[in-house]
Amino acid sequence: xxxxxxxxxxxxxxxxxxxxxxxxxxxxxxxxxxxxxxxxxxxxxxxxxxxxxxxxxxxxxxxxxxxxxxxxxxxxxxxxxxxxxxxxxxxxxxxxxxxxxxxxxxxxxxxxxxxxxxxxxxxxxxxxxxxxxxxxxxxxxxxxxxxxxxxxxxxxxxxxxxxxxxxxxxxxxxxxxxxxxxxxxxxxxxxxxxxxxxxxxxxxxxxxxxxxxxxxxxxxxxxxxxxxxxxxxxxxxxxxxxxxxxxxxxxxx
Numbered sequence: 001x002x003x004x005x006x007x008x009x010x011x012x013x014x015x016x017x018x019x020x021x022x023x024x025x026x027x028x029x030x031x032x033x034x035x036x037x038x039x040x041x042x043x044x045x046x047x048x049x050x051x052x053x054x055x056x057x058x059x060x061x062x063x064x065x066x067x068x069x070x071x072x073x074x075x076x077x078x079x080x081x082x083x084x085x086x087x088x089x090x091x092x093x094x095x096x097x098x099x100x101x102x103x104x105x106x107x108x109x110x111x112x113x114x115x116x117x118x119x120x121x122x123x124x125x126x127x128x129x130x131x132x133x134x135x136x137x138x139x140x141x142x143x144x145x146x147x148x149x150x151x152x153x154x155x156x157x158x159x160x161x162x163x164x165x166x167x168x169x170x171x172x173x174x175x176x177x178x179x180x181x182x183x184x185x186x187x188x189x190x191x192x193x194x195x196x197x198x199x200x201x202x203x204x205x206x207x208x209x210x211x212x213x214x215x216x217x218x219x220x221x222x223x224x225x226x227x228x229x230x231x232x233x234x235x236x237x238x239x240x241x242x243x244x245x246x247x248x249x250x251x252x253x
Contacts (some may be wrong), residue, residue: 003027003078012050012200018080021072026079028054028196034219036125041218041225046074049229050198055079056238057197060165066157067192069181084181084194087143090129091151092119093159094175098203100217101175110174110210116159118152123179150191151180159191166204169235171213174203199229 003025011033016025028047033040051073058070071080074132075251094117097107114150120137137143143151158178178201181194195201204213213232218225231237233239 024081024083026081028077032218042084043225045226048232051077052238053198054196069192069194084183086181088123090121090123090177091155092177093155096174098174118155170205170207172205176202199232
């Protein structure tokens, strides 16, 4: 399927005009970044794995009635998706304390939370994606109270699905982030899960060993990121057929 003109390029994906009005082609890159792109590497095969994994999760969500932007996978690196208006928020769901939350509150990483916690951060790399309370979101017009209620409900459904899938393959879902988009049909709006769901956007720990199987491997120099993502794909049974061996990361200064 022929791509249209490039309309957006992010750290890990590029978006092109799609073949039909209201569609886009999403291309998964091999780039890996951390600390707001202060650290950058090229991980051979990462885009292929994230394309397959995001397809797996988005398809599963669709099957349980969670609306997403995903239409179909086109090839090893591209998906056909619905064009949406992205709400400028990262929606973070935490099941265990880790990363910035553990540091912020002085908690030991891996501490189980009494219930899933939903947080919001403002999508702006130049500001470090700061956490924002619901009051800010409503006052600044990024989303209404009804939108936030719907977003939280969507995020918790995604969490239930993802936690169960990962538990079934011996992986603990520590936390994850998603983006939500608005899809319009005339004056009618519906909120749908957009962007991607992959080890780039989740923290995943082996249930027995605690081994990290997510982007923290790259952030913290814990090993080969491709090996970690390949292990997640292997357990979920979504490894591409006849995939070439994945190389080691090439760091770019």
